[in-house]
Amino acid sequence: MTILYVDADACPVKEEAARVADRHRVRVIFVSNSWMRLPDLPCVERRIVPEGPDAADDWIADHAAKGDVVVTADVPLASRCVDKGALVITPGGKPFRESAMGMRLAMRDLSTHLREIGAISESGPAFSKADRSRFLNQIESLMRQASRLSGLK
Secondary structure, three states: OOEEEEEOOOOOOHHHHHHHHHHHOOEEEEEEOOOOOOOOOOOEEEEEOOOOOOHHHHHHHHHOOOOOEEEOOOHHHHHHHHHOOOEEEOOOOOEEOHHHHHHHHHHHHHHHHHHHOOOOOOOOOOOOHHHHHHHHHHHHHHHHHHHHHHOOO
């Protein structure tokens, strides 16, 4: 059975993820370092992990499996989950594909380096309505795909 994992600490689409999970009748586990208000739906579960830079990422990567869906903007976490056969999407609706993970990791490392040396100071564009809409469209497709994959577990 598919599980939807959400890297919840800075996720702007928690409500949307919960509604999608409820509609598809799957569990959604929000993983964070602290308590936060979550939608009051029977499918919603909360997992609070200890403080630490990668505690939530490690928990999700340890539990995600083939046929699951992960929502995260974290490229290294996405890579770990894709390697396990999970389907991964950003809160902005951009899927992580195995064929592009090397490039995504390289671009993330380059951006980190450029920020560290002061060559860039921005973190990217603000989250928009178009991002939210793209997320909703793409996650529906991923949930259907995940449902097919979970039958092959």
